[in-house]
Amino acid sequence: MLKTSRLALALAVLVLTSAQARSDEGEYVLNKDNWQKAEGLLPDPVLKRVKSGDYSFKVVPLDAQKFRENYSTTYWAASEANEGKYELDAETCGLKDKATGKMPDWVFGKPFPKIDPKDPQAACKVAWNFYLANQMGEGAGATFTLNGIDRNGEFRRIKLWLHANSYLGRHKKDDDNPENLRGTTLSHAMEPADAEGVNILGQQLNDWTSQDNIWAYIPQTRRSRRVNAASRSDPIAGLDIFSDDLNCYAGKVEYYKWKMTGEGEVLAPIVGPYALKQNPVGPSRIEVPIPYLRGAYETPGAEGAPWQITENLVFVKRPVWILEGESTDPYYNFGKVIMYVDKDMSRIYWKNVHNRAGEYFYTAMCGYHFSKSEDGTYSATTPNMVMGVNDKTDRAALGGRYSSQFLERDFDPQYFSLRALSRLSD
Amino acid sequence: MSTATDSLSDVDRRAADDGDVRPPFRRLAIMALVAVLLAVICILTVLPGLAPPLPTRGGERVVELDPKQVQQVEVVPRDGAPYSFARKGDAWVMSRPQGADVVPSDRLDGFLETLAGLTRLVVIDEPDQNLAEFGLEPPRAVVTIRGGKEVTLALGDRNPPLTALYVQILPGTNIVLAGAVLLWEFDKLVVLSKTQPVEP
Numbered sequence: 001m002l003k004t005s006r007l008a009l010a011l012a013v014l015v016l017t018s019a020q021a022r023s024d025e026g027e028y029v030l031n032k033d034n035w036q037k038a039e040g041l042l043p044d045p046v047l048k049r050v051k052s053g054d055y056s057f058k059v060v061p062l063d064a065q066k067f068r069e070n071y072s073t074t075y076w077a078a079s080e081a082n083e084g085k086y087e088l089d090a091e092t093c094g095l096k097d098k099a100t101g102k103m104p105d106w107v108f109g110k111p112f113p114k115i116d117p118k119d120p121q122a123a124c125k126v127a128w129n130f131y132l133a134n135q136m137g138e139g140a141g142a143t144f145t146l147n148g149i150d151r152n153g154e155f156r157r158i159k160l161w162l163h164a165n166s167y168l169g170r171h172k173k174d175d176d177n178p179e180n181l182r183g184t185t186l187s188h189a190m191e192p193a194d195a196e197g198v199n200i201l202g203q204q205l206n207d208w209t210s211q212d213n214i215w216a217y218i219p220q221t222r223r224s225r226r227v228n229a230a231s232r233s234d235p236i237a238g239l240d241i242f243s244d245d246l247n248c249y250a251g252k253v254e255y256y257k258w259k260m261t262g263e264g265e266v267l268a269p270i271v272g273p274y275a276l277k278q279n280p281v282g283p284s285r286i287e288v289p290i291p292y293l294r295g296a297y298e299t300p301g302a303e304g305a306p307w308q309i310t311e312n313l314v315f316v317k318r319p320v321w322i323l324e325g326e327s328t329d330p331y332y333n334f335g336k337v338i339m340y341v342d343k344d345m346s347r348i349y350w351k352n353v354h355n356r357a358g359e360y361f362y363t364a365m366c367g368y369h370f371s372k373s374e375d376g377t378y379s380a381t382t383p384n385m386v387m388g389v390n391d392k393t394d395r396a397a398l399g400g401r402y403s404s405q406f407l408e409r410d411f412d413p414q415y416f417s418l419r420a421l422s423r424l425s426d
Numbered sequence: 427m428s429t430a431t432d433s434l435s436d437v438d439r440r441a442a443d444d445g446d447v448r449p450p451f452r453r454l455a456i457m458a459l460v461a462v463l464l465a466v467i468c469i470l471t472v473l474p475g476l477a478p479p480l481p482t483r484g485g486e487r488v489v490e491l492d493p494k495q496v497q498q499v500e501v502v503p504r505d506g507a508p509y510s511f512a513r514k515g516d517a518w519v520m521s522r523p524q525g526a527d528v529v530p531s532d533r534l535d536g537f538l539e540t541l542a543g544l545t546r547l548v549v550i551d552e553p554d555q556n557l558a559e560f561g562l563e564p565p566r567a568v569v570t571i572r573g574g575k576e577v578t579l580a581l582g583d584r585n586p587p588l589t590a591l592y593v594q595i596l597p598g599t600n601i602v603l604a605g606a607v608l609l610w611e612f613d614k615l616v617v618l619s620k621t622q623p624v625e626p
Contacts, residue, residue: 045588259532261614336540336607357485358544358605360589391587 078109094208135169137380497573
């Protein structure tokens with residue numbers, strides 16, 4: 001009898017232990033009751049909010065190989081083939097084709113597929129891998145909102161659309177690039193009335209030294225005016241979100257001095273986490289339906305910070321490089337920026353921002369979705385949302401969260417022009 | 427048949443009549459020279475005034491320090507054995523009970539340059555403060571910087587929103603709030619101290 005009881009007890013312990021092991025490896029909700037599980041996996045200000053009950057994150061297990069396949073087969077093949085082809089300009093961190101000694105006009109795949117953290121230029125190389133991965137989808141567009149949120153809920157909402165075209169890192173080279181651009185964007189504010197009709201055109205020139213060209217069209221004056229590139233570090237319409245939050249960094253690589261400070265693992269915010277379906281709707285246009293990322297402020301009965309996401313965003317454990325970036329432009333508002341960049345997928349998931357006085361004030365969480373064609377030869381990674389949190393003021397903004405986007409593989413370059421900038425609001 | 431004076435203006439013609447024949451291209455050249463001179467004066471004097479002024483940062487520095495003058499950084503942590511870094515030419519060498527190692531110089535340079543650039547965000551100069559509430563009794567670490575002027579800092583906790591760090595400039599008793607970037611830089615030194623020594 002005693003023997004049977006011992007056996008039953010042993011079996012019970014075994015079952016419980018294996019159940020515990022499964023829950024550790026499987027899906028779980030990270031919250032104030034088990035925040036210790038995320039020690040070292042989240043930036044301190046974020047972990048502090050998990051601990052206090054502000055945030056709860058749904059953490060899901062990840063098949064790393066399947067996640068890697070979110071990018072096209074052609075991307076990985078091109079990355080491998082790029083080994084040894086490129087180097088960096090030591091002065092500017094500009095990308096250089098070894099064969100010509102010049103800035104290339106098209107680089108598909110990672111220019112630096114192997115990163116040695118001891119390499120003094122490692123951080124800059126990681127930054128280039130990141131920058132070019134942003135561009136693999138070629139052209140894209142979506143209509144979305146920016147929501148200013150404080151402890152009482154939403155206090156401001158701006159609706160706009162943003163269209164972007166990329167030249168440097170696209171799957172297929174576009175020879176129709178008369179202005180020698182790396183990329184260009186056009187945005188149009190739709191709501192509220194005081195922002196309606198404000199259009200912004202941005203251009204990144206494909207060289208190592210120039211600043212971005214940015215023009216803003218103000219409907220009240222019916223004039224377009226040139227804007228300083230450093231304005232990417234200004235709050236958008238008084239919200240706790242910045243133009244430089246797109247992809248967690250939206251400037252040219254050369255604009256920052258980059259430094260590798262370490263490596264580790266983080267919980268990465270992803271929609272999916274595997275590639276979403278692409279629906280071709282025209283010869284060059286593709287639509288991607290995306291689940292909406294609902295915020296706590298719009299979810300009845302939700303607990304925690306009103307700006308946290310309550311639906312359709314999951315967190316996966318990813319290996320990252322930890323980089324520092326610092327602008328040399330004295331008009332740029334940010335001081336030291338710390339970024340956590342996926343070692344394999346080259347995505348920046350988190351960034352902690354210090355101001356010029358060295359005071360930490362802001363964390364951006366950048367969530368992505370991936371989409372891929374049926375045959376697996378074309379893929380896109382798109383910044384789906386940014387949760388910008390000002391820890392000094394305990395206020396936040398959500399940007400993005402669109403529920404559909406289009407990918408455009410053959411944008412007319414004339415669409416992104418000063419002429420279009422003013423005509424959009426006519 | 428045209429003459430050389432046909433194409434001249436009345437002024438030129440009068441000058442020609444007076445015997446002062448000055449070809450038009452010469453006058454044009456003089457005018458161009460004057461224009462160039464005016465442009466140079468404008469570039470040197472007027473345009474700089476139109477450029478927006480560079481942003482400046484006010485406030486008293488946390489410490490007055492010239493990073494290039496620093497020869498040694500000594501760290502006495504709250505937990506664990508003390509360690510120090512000494513400048514050897516362009517490199518930094520870490521000394522600790524396990525031995526001495528050359529360490530990446532950007533870690534030390536980054537810490538010193540950051541410290542030298544920080545301003546005092548807030549100074550708490552009330553007497554009889556409970557230092558333990560600021561993480562200063564005992565401090566997270568006491569850092570002594572030698573070379574040029576000697577500076578000793580006690581590093582405490584971050585403030586509640588984690589934006590800044592409580593610091594004491596010893597032997598002073600005031601508590602200074604400095605940007606949290608200082609802790610980020612200091613933590614890189616801590617990581618160095620915890621790495622395994624390089625086998626000879």
